Amino acid sequence: MISKYTCIALCLLTVGCGGGSSDETSTPAPTVPDQNSGTTPPPDINPDPTPDPAPDPTPDPDPTPEPNPPAANLDSVVVPEQFDWSMYKEDEVKIKTVTSTMRPDGELAGLGGKHFMKIVALDGNQQEVENPLQRSLTSRTGETRTKLKLPNEWYGIKVEVTVGSQVCSKVFSKEEVTGEIEVPCDIEMPAGDGE
Known part of the structure; x- marks a missing residue:
């Protein structure tokens, strides 16, 4: 007997709650007003989307024509012979410390001895780059x-x-950094002491 009442209660609960569908996207069935009751149906919770406004029927006065896209063919590109494809200049260089004393052969005399040397890069504006x-x-x-x-x-x-x-x-300059370069020091040396 208890199972009979349980079954009836469960059926009433299911019918009263809307039939047991758990789909949140389902739309309720529209209600039709009863002619005799005089009540109006509840509002539709999912109204029809508003249509887009009609496009302007007047065209642009002077539409700009689309330019033709460039051909994907590179056969017509000419690269000058002197064009440098590298992103840098790399050279091995000998840096020599010299004095202001001339040797008999007309060259500046080398300044022997171990000296501290620092090479600093200069950017395009001839300003020193931060790290040597x-x-x-x-x-x-x-x-x-x-x-x-x-x-x-x-x-x-x-x-x-x-x-x-x-x-x-x-x-x-970058163009000068090749072969052998000299850093002069205004130090007088007795004749014959320089290399």
Whole structure:
């Protein structure tokens, strides 16, 4: 008997709650007003979407024509012979510390001894780049060999050599940084002492 009442109660509950559908996207069935009751149905909770406004029937006075897209063919591109495809200039260079004393052959005399050398990069505005490219000691002959790799947008380098308490420096453009370059120091040497 208890199971009979339980079944009836469960059926009434299911019917009273809307039939047991758990689909949240389902729409309720529209209600039709009863002619005799005079009540109006509840409002539709999912109204029809509003249609887009009608497009303007007047065309643009002067429509701009679409340009033809460039051909995807690179056969017509001509690259000048002197064009440098690299993004940097790389050279091995010998940096030599020299004095203002001329040797008999007309060259500046080398300034022997181990000297502290600092190479700083210069950007396109000839301003020093924050971190030095190299810090080193020269050989006993006052020279050093190094390989420098300079980005194309840089101007060049500044080489500073400390000889005793004197700092000697010279600026070189990228084009000059090749082969052998000399950093002069205004130090007089007796004739015959330089290399």
